[in-house]
Amino acid sequence: MNWKSEILAAQHRITGYAQVTPVMESRALGLGYSVEMKLEHMQHTGSFKARGAFNTLISSDVPEAGVVAASGGNHGAAAAYAAQALGYPAKIFVPELAGPSKIALIEQAGADLSVVPGEYANALAAAQAYEDASGAMQIHAYDAPATVAGQGTCFAEWEAQGLKADTVLIAVGGGGLIAGALAWLQGTRKVVAVEPETSCALNAALQAGEPVDVSVSGIAANALGARRIGSICFDLAQGVQSVLVSDEAIAQAQKALWRAHRILVEPAGATALAALLSGAYTPEPGERVAVLICGGNISPDPLNG
Numbered sequence: 001m002n003w004k005s006e007i008l009a010a011q012h013r014i015t016g017y018a019q020v021t022p023v024m025e026s027r028a029l030g031l032g033y034s035v036e037m038k039l040e041h042m043q044h045t046g047s048f049k050a051r052g053a054f055n056t057l058i059s060s061d062v063p064e065a066g067v068v069a070a071s072g073g074n075h076g077a078a079a080a081y082a083a084q085a086l087g088y089p090a091k092i093f094v095p096e097l098a099g100p101s102k103i104a105l106i107e108q109a110g111a112d113l114s115v116v117p118g119e120y121a122n123a124l125a126a127a128q129a130y131e132d133a134s135g136a137m138q139i140h141a142y143d144a145p146a147t148v149a150g151q152g153t154c155f156a157e158w159e160a161q162g163l164k165a166d167t168v169l170i171a172v173g174g175g176g177l178i179a180g181a182l183a184w185l186q187g188t189r190k191v192v193a194v195e196p197e198t199s200c201a202l203n204a205a206l207q208a209g210e211p212v213d214v215s216v217s218g219i220a221a222n223a224l225g226a227r228r229i230g231s232i233c234f235d236l237a238q239g240v241q242s243v244l245v246s247d248e249a250i251a252q253a254q255k256a257l258w259r260a261h262r263i264l265v266e267p268a269g270a271t272a273l274a275a276l277l278s279g280a281y282t283p284e285p286g287e288r289v290a291v292l293i294c295g296g297n298i299s300p301d302p303l304n305g
Helices: 003-014 049-058 074-086 100-108 120-134 145-160 176-185 201-208 231-236 247-261 267-278
Strands: 023-026 035-039 067-070 090-095 112-116 167-171 190-196 241-245 289-293
Touching: 003 049, 003 145, 003 176, 023 247, 035 267, 049 074, 049 145, 067 074, 067 120, 074 090, 074 100, 090 100, 090 120, 100 112, 112 120, 145 176, 145 231, 167 176, 167 267, 176 190, 176 231, 190 201, 190 267, 201 231, 201 241, 241 267, 247 267, 267 289
Parallel strands: 035 289, 067 090, 090 112, 167 190, 167 289, 190 241
Antiparallel strands: 023 035
């Protein structure tokens, strides 16, 4: 597949639907060096996921039954938002661990929502059953070419905004975002995969030599808690450096973003930065680094009520 052309086509499709999110450079994080950041938590519905959802819907012949998606929260909100914007009915399945704020976000987008006991894999099974029974089109959260190409637009956009970094650190759940980065960057910059110690499907797959099932838990599990890495990501991620961070490091990165810049993000949104703050990834002298701030749907919603 010619990923560059697919991503450029996706970028053209979603123009006017997805936000162009801001970038910034920070020297206030206590690292002793500057960090570039792209604030993708300011995307529609609070995460990068809207890019893949819009690209999938605009490039597809959507059936009368509409669309269905399984999600830990952010993808469901994005799919519901994109479906509503384009006039399609949406059925979203989320696991209980999605949490009340993300569940409320999906409901606000106008989707028909079902909360499923268990984790993301249980929601995915329910969504697949609904797809088979109804004829609805499934928008996969991460392991589909249109999703990956949509997420790749984030990095095409970032480079057009003047990205200088030698190395980009990206949080990984199912792998759609980092797959989009790898598909676009194609070795022109180093990409570092960052995962929680307790939800590390890519790290486990790279060690095993193939995608394998992992258990998922921890403070970022409702966004990064995929049981198995996507096959597209696994294929693209060969040779990628993979690092793991603790829940404590993720929480500290959340606090650092708030204290330095009044940026409030969910744990997944701070996971890539946690690798720098904790020393899980230490740049070489003179190495320029960037982190993708991927999601802002903190739970519980601090301004609810």
